[in-house]
Amino acid sequence: MRTTHWIGGKPWNGVPERTGDIYDPATGQIAGQVDFATAAVVDEAVAAAREAFSRWRTASLARRTSVMFSFRELLNARRSDLAEIITAEHGKVLSDAAGEIQRALENVEFACGIPQLVKGGFSENASTQVDVYSIRQPLGVVGVISPFNFPAMVPLWFVPNAIACGNTVVLKPSEKDPSASNFLAELFAEAGLPDGVLNVVHGDKEAVDRILEHPSVKAISFVGSTPVARYVYQTGTHHGKRVQALGGAKNHMVVLPDADLDLAADAAVSAGFGSAGERCMAISAVVAVDPVGDELVGKISERIAALHVGDGRRPGCEMGPLVTGAHRDRVMSYLDAGRSAGAQLVVDGRSHPIDGEQAGFWLGPTLFDHVGTDMSIYTDEIFGPVLSVLRVPSYDAAVELVNANRYGNGTAIFTNDGGAARRYQNEVEIGMVGVNVAIPVPVSYYSFGGWKDSLFGDAHAYGPEGVSFFVRSKVVTSRWLDPSHGGVNLGFPQNT
Numbered sequence: 001m002r003t004t005h006w007i008g009g010k011p012w013n014g015v016p017e018r019t020g021d022i023y024d025p026a027t028g029q030i031a032g033q034v035d036f037a038t039a040a041v042v043d044e045a046v047a048a049a050r051e052a053f054s055r056w057r058t059a060s061l062a063r064r065t066s067v068m069f070s071f072r073e074l075l076n077a078r079r080s081d082l083a084e085i086i087t088a089e090h091g092k093v094l095s096d097a098a099g100e101i102q103r104a105l106e107n108v109e110f111a112c113g114i115p116q117l118v119k120g121g122f123s124e125n126a127s128t129q130v131d132v133y134s135i136r137q138p139l140g141v142v143g144v145i146s147p148f149n150f151p152a153m154v155p156l157w158f159v160p161n162a163i164a165c166g167n168t169v170v171l172k173p174s175e176k177d178p179s180a181s182n183f184l185a186e187l188f189a190e191a192g193l194p195d196g197v198l199n200v201v202h203g204d205k206e207a208v209d210r211i212l213e214h215p216s217v218k219a220i221s222f223v224g225s226t227p228v229a230r231y232v233y234q235t236g237t238h239h240g241k242r243v244q245a246l247g248g249a250k251n252h253m254v255v256l257p258d259a260d261l262d263l264a265a266d267a268a269v270s271a272g273f274g275s276a277g278e279r280c281m282a283i284s285a286v287v288a289v290d291p292v293g294d295e296l297v298g299k300i301s302e303r304i305a306a307l308h309v310g311d312g313r314r315p316g317c318e319m320g321p322l323v324t325g326a327h328r329d330r331v332m333s334y335l336d337a338g339r340s341a342g343a344q345l346v347v348d349g350r351s352h353p354i355d356g357e358q359a360g361f362w363l364g365p366t367l368f369d370h371v372g373t374d375m376s377i378y379t380d381e382i383f384g385p386v387l388s389v390l391r392v393p394s395y396d397a398a399v400e401l402v403n404a405n406r407y408g409n410g411t412a413i414f415t416n417d418g419g420a421a422r423r424y425q426n427e428v429e430i431g432m433v434g435v436n437v438a439i440p441v442p443v444s445y446y447s448f449g450g451w452k453d454s455l456f457g458d459a460h461a462y463g464p465e466g467v468s469f470f471v472r473s474k475v476v477t478s479r480w481l482d483p484s485h486g487g488v489n490l491g492f493p494q495n496t
C-alpha cells in the first residue's frame, strides 16, 4: 500500500524522490510506503492552498458551517473505519483509537459553532455619528504539523477551526502513521470542502522546513517533542509567522495520604499504560506522599499484572505495542538505566505475557519505585509504558518537585481534601490540572496547552484560544452622515 500527498482535492500523481516505510507495530511487518515531500511538493500544496484561499476566505459563514456539519456526520458514521486505520499504523488498541476519534469529533462540533465564535464587537455612536466595530478575518494559508501519537485527533485539534475561520491548510502529519490524515482529507472533500482548502503533504524535516520558511504560510500549529517544538517555534517566528508549538511532557500524579488509593491506583494504571504510555498527557511519575508509598505501589503492581497486552485488534486487549522497533528499543533501554541508577524495578515489562505475534514492537508495563529526580528515567520523557514512583514526605515537597520539572503539560492530585486540591490548582506551575482526574484533557470549548517546555508561543490549542490563533482582528471606525440633518456633519471630531 502506498500513501501519497493530497493536493488540490486529489491524490498527488508525481514520482516520489524519497519514501518511508509504514509498519504494522503489532506484527513488526512493513505494511506500506509513504511518499516524502520535497520542497517542490510543499510548494505545490501551498500554491493550491493559496489559490483556494482567494475564494474560501469569502465563503459565507453559513457555507463553512454547513461543510463542518456534513464532515461531522461523515466522521461519526465512519468512526470504525478510521479506528482500524489508526490501530493498524499506530498500534493502540481499537478502544483507544475510538476514544481518540470521540475527542476529535468534539473539536469538529465546536467548529460547527463558528458563526458565534468569530463574532466581532460593535459600538454604536462611539463619537457622534461614528460607529466602531471589529471584524475577525482569516490569516491565509496555515501549516499544521502533527505527531504520531494521535494521528486523527491532533490534526483535528486545528484543521476544523482553521478552515471554519476561512483559512486554508497544509497538513504535515507524522510519517509513522500517515494514512489517517488522507482519510480525513477525503471525508472533508465528501463533505463539500472545496479543492485546495485542505492539503496533506507527507514527509519529514525536509517538508517541515519548507513549510516553516515558505513566505505564503502565515501561521504554524505544531505538536511534537520539545526539541522539535522549540526549533519549529524559533524558525517559524524567525520567518515572521504566528506559531503555536506544543512540546513534550512529564506528567505527575500526586497522591496525598487521604486519597482513595484504589481510585488512585486504577487511574495510575490507565493513565500510565493506556496507548502504551504514548500520550502527551500520560502519567509517567507518581508522587506518593508519606506514608502511602508501599500500599500504593502494591495496588498498582496488582493491577499491572492483570493488564491484557496484545494486538489492538484482538478482543479484550488493553494495551498495544510501541509505534516502531526503534522506539521500543529506546524505551526498553531505560529499564537497565533506571536499575543501574538505583531505582527499584518492581515490575519488569520485558516479562509480561503478550497476546500477539512475536515480531511486534512489544514492551509490557513497567513500574519503578524509589526513583530519584536526578535519574534519567525521571528527567527524560520516555514516552512508553514506564511508570516511576517518587516518594516525598509532605504536600509541600510534592509541589516543589512538580514545579522544579522542566515540563508543564498536565498534572493530577488525588485527595479527599478540597482545601489541598484547591491549593494545588493554585500553586502548581502546569497548564492542565486534574483533581481526582488523571488525564485532565480540556473539553473542546476550553483550550489545551502546557506551560514551560511543553509549549512555545502564547496560544493554546483549540477552543477559544484556537479560534483566536486562526484569525486577525481589524477595527473599523465608520462615519455616515445623517440625511435627516441634511447630510450635515454633526460634529466628529469637533463634537466628541
Ligand code: NAD
Residues within 6 Å of the ligand: 145, 146, 147, 148, 149, 150, 154, 172, 173, 174, 175, 203, 204, 205, 208, 209, 223, 224, 225, 226, 228, 229, 231, 246, 247, 248, 249, 279, 280, 381, 383, 409, 450, 454
Ligand atoms: P516528533 O517531534 O518526533 O515529530 C513531530 C512532527 O515533527 C512530525 O510530523 C515529524 O515528522 C516532525 N519532525 C520530526 N523531527 C523533525 C525535525 N528535526 N525537524 C522538523 N520536523 C521534524 O514527535 P513524535 O515522536 O511524532 O510525537 C511524540 C511527541 O509529541 C512526544 O514528545 C509527545 O509528548 C509530544 N506530544 C505533545 C502533545 C502536546 O499537546 N503537548 C500532544 C501529542 C504529542
